[in-house]
Amino acid sequence: xxxxxxxxxxxxxxxxxxxxxxxxxxxxxxxxxxxxxxxxxxxxxxxxxxxxxxxxxxxxxxxxxxxxxxxxxxxxxxxxxxxxxxxxxxxxxxxxxxxxxxxxxxxxxxxxxxxxxxxxxxxxxxxxxxxxxxxxxxxxxxxxxxxxxxxxxxxxxxxxxxxxxxxxxxxxxxxxxxxxxxxxxxxxxxxxxxxxxxxxxxxxxxxxxxxxxxxxxxxxxxxxxxxxxxxxxxxxxxxxxxxxxxxxxxxxxxxxxxxxxxxxxxxxxxxxxxxxxxxxxxxxxxxxxxxxxxxxxxxxxxxxxxxxxxxxxxxxxxxxxxxxxxxxxxxxxxxxxxxxxxxxxxxxx
Amino acid sequence: xxxxxxxxxxxxxxxxxxxxxxxxxxxxxxxxxxxxxxxxxxxxxxxxxxxxxxxxxxxxxxxxxxxxxxxxxxxxxxxxxxxxxxxxxxxxxxxxxxxxxxxxxxxxxxxxxxxxxxxxxxxxxxxxxxxxxxxxxxxxxxxxxxxxxxxxxxxxxxxxxxxxxxxxxxxxxxxxxxxxxxxxxxxxxxxxxxxxxxxxxxxxxxxxxxxxxxxxxxxxxxxxxxxxxxxxxxxxxxxxxxxxxxxxxxxxxxxxxxxxxxxxxxxxxxxxxxxxxxxxxxxxxxxxxxxxxxxxxxxxxxxxxxxxxxxxxxxxxxxxxxxxxxxxxxxxxxxxxxxxxxxxxxxxxxxxxxxxxxxxxxxxxxxxxxxxxxxxxxxxxxxxxxxx
Numbered sequence: 001x002x003x004x005x006x007x008x009x010x011x012x013x014x015x016x017x018x019x020x021x022x023x024x025x026x027x028x029x030x031x032x033x034x035x036x037x038x039x040x041x042x043x044x045x046x047x048x049x050x051x052x053x054x055x056x057x058x059x060x061x062x063x064x065x066x067x068x069x070x071x072x073x074x075x076x077x078x079x080x081x082x083x084x085x086x087x088x089x090x091x092x093x094x095x096x097x098x099x100x101x102x103x104x105x106x107x108x109x110x111x112x113x114x115x116x117x118x119x120x121x122x123x124x125x126x127x128x129x130x131x132x133x134x135x136x137x138x139x140x141x142x143x144x145x146x147x148x149x150x151x152x153x154x155x156x157x158x159x160x161x162x163x164x165x166x167x168x169x170x171x172x173x174x175x176x177x178x179x180x181x182x183x184x185x186x187x188x189x190x191x192x193x194x195x196x197x198x199x200x201x202x203x204x205x206x207x208x209x210x211x212x213x214x215x216x217x218x219x220x221x222x223x224x225x226x227x228x229x230x231x232x233x234x235x236x237x238x239x240x241x242x243x244x245x246x247x248x249x250x251x252x253x254x255x256x257x258x259x260x261x262x263x264x265x266x267x268x269x270x271x272x273x274x275x276x277x278x279x280x281x282x283x284x285x286x287x288x289x290x291x292x293x294x295x296x297x298x299x300x301x302x303x304x305x306x307x308x309x310x311x312x313x314x315x316x317x318x319x320x321x322x323x324x325x326x327x328x329x330x331x332x333x334x335x336x337x338x339x340x341x342x343x344x345x346x347x348x349x
Numbered sequence: 350x351x352x353x354x355x356x357x358x359x360x361x362x363x364x365x366x367x368x369x370x371x372x373x374x375x376x377x378x379x380x381x382x383x384x385x386x387x388x389x390x391x392x393x394x395x396x397x398x399x400x401x402x403x404x405x406x407x408x409x410x411x412x413x414x415x416x417x418x419x420x421x422x423x424x425x426x427x428x429x430x431x432x433x434x435x436x437x438x439x440x441x442x443x444x445x446x447x448x449x450x451x452x453x454x455x456x457x458x459x460x461x462x463x464x465x466x467x468x469x470x471x472x473x474x475x476x477x478x479x480x481x482x483x484x485x486x487x488x489x490x491x492x493x494x495x496x497x498x499x500x501x502x503x504x505x506x507x508x509x510x511x512x513x514x515x516x517x518x519x520x521x522x523x524x525x526x527x528x529x530x531x532x533x534x535x536x537x538x539x540x541x542x543x544x545x546x547x548x549x550x551x552x553x554x555x556x557x558x559x560x561x562x563x564x565x566x567x568x569x570x571x572x573x574x575x576x577x578x579x580x581x582x583x584x585x586x587x588x589x590x591x592x593x594x595x596x597x598x599x600x601x602x603x604x605x606x607x608x609x610x611x612x613x614x615x616x617x618x619x620x621x622x623x624x625x626x627x628x629x630x631x632x633x634x635x636x637x638x639x640x641x642x643x644x645x646x647x648x649x650x651x652x653x654x655x656x657x658x659x660x661x662x663x664x665x666x667x668x669x670x671x672x673x674x675x676x677x678x679x680x681x682x683x684x685x686x687x688x689x690x691x692x693x694x695x696x697x698x699x700x701x702x703x704x705x706x707x708x709x710x711x712x713x714x715x716x717x718x719x720x721x722x723x724x725x726x727x728x729x730x731x732x733x734x735x736x737x
Binding site for chain 1: 365367368467470471548
């Protein structure tokens, strides 16, 4: 059986941050109860010049920098996001030009709420496995939207990561992937609407928890594994609490999820969330480490992955691009007024 | 008037029931009650169902016929009537069923109560509940029920020295009881500190002073007492039924700290039962907010006006107190699917009088009272039940 896996990876998190208490203050909420309730201390904020295209390009460039492949060998780029800059005109073409992968290239943008990035990985895996392309680049990135005053405002942030998928010089072998999908309307944004709507606590038990637990169990059954067989686990992180709870429900420890749990410090990067989490884990991973991933996309579905880190990771020039830990430290706080300006919340004549 | 007995009870889980539909819930509660009564569908003469706002919550009106339909009774063409009186809809449905048997028109009646409130968001649920207030005088100006009950609480504090701690003690007690009720929405005790420091909703009411938004259904089978023995040995009799009304708007009341509709309904029920409040062993009262329970135990005559807070503080109303109140966990902890609440209260008292309340069983319970309120007190229904 042919092996398929990750050849290289890169991530990008905007350096601006806004603290939970700064947002809470504006809406007359108690910061401590919000922080404890959501498990989010601060979130990343994109500057006015940043969007999913720039974040995707940054992530793609970092991935190219770390490995030694010819961008012309990348035959497919799939970008998953729910905040593509254009409703019609793909983000992927901008990324393709920026990294020199055009023109013999297939491109499409994906949307599946917060799991479009992992869906892109699955597509690239299939293209590589079938020899349709040598390398596929899967990206998940967002500059997610939240209506002012909505609970989502504490979480919706920006960031993304890209993974080059191939079958040679694999740094992390994807042993298996599976998905679990139903029609569950827990969170949505209608065409032309600026902000998403959601079903409050309906987004929890019947949505996030059901899809992730069912899919995670299916994957472990398929692989005949147990939570203790993994060194790292990454779950979608719409807030700081859900991933901790779902990990506990499935039998994973806090130690296993720690490295991939970034939401408390950068918020929910939506399509970027588990992607950035995986980048953080790969920043620290050693050969033979085993990684469990379960993404979640509202609407709703989950993609799960069983990954084993290979010796090749030692040859990857991880230091050529910023590590997640460095991006977490390189930050500048903004107040709500600046945030409002950056996020286009102000009505200008 | 004929005597009326309760021969069957049914109750669904209360909570956020995402995987159950409106019709599934009412069918489940009804089927349990029918099974508990040991009757066949053919013996049912009529149905009454209480639902406050199924149209706004799930987009379904005409639920009288719907309930008969989902119960499998459509071919029998039995009379099935929906009853509405805001959060007192369930209690009113019980009273309609009761009156129809007492009057001699029916022998066996099934009464249901239901609300499925979580299919809409929190804002929409609050707006829908506010339709039970006076739209022109209250809701249009932004008053919601937490706001109205907060005004009652503020005035009660001013008039009688009731404290925020006493309000919190109601929630602590009801959560302790709810923890013993397998059907409760919140089966966990809370500390006094937690209750007092909960997120503010409408001063002085915090989150732990407010009953939740819930899904759930309850059902009972009522039967003419003279034939009840044919079906069960453990029937419970309704010995008093009272109902009262008042101004829809809170500000128009004689005294906003007293729910005169409760006083009236209570007196009517006590008079019919030929008892006084002293004879009551336990009560399920309408604690949509903690202040409402304090007002209720005063207005029902269990304690003097103004002494409700102290009574709670002195633990008179705890499970082992001299008058246990809301042994089910009340609306606060058991949950408050508004149309179901009045029927669920009857289910709880019936379980207690039958000696089937397990860990929350009140010893030697013989006479129990239910108190169901609509709005801020414009409708009230009181029932008194006794071991048959």
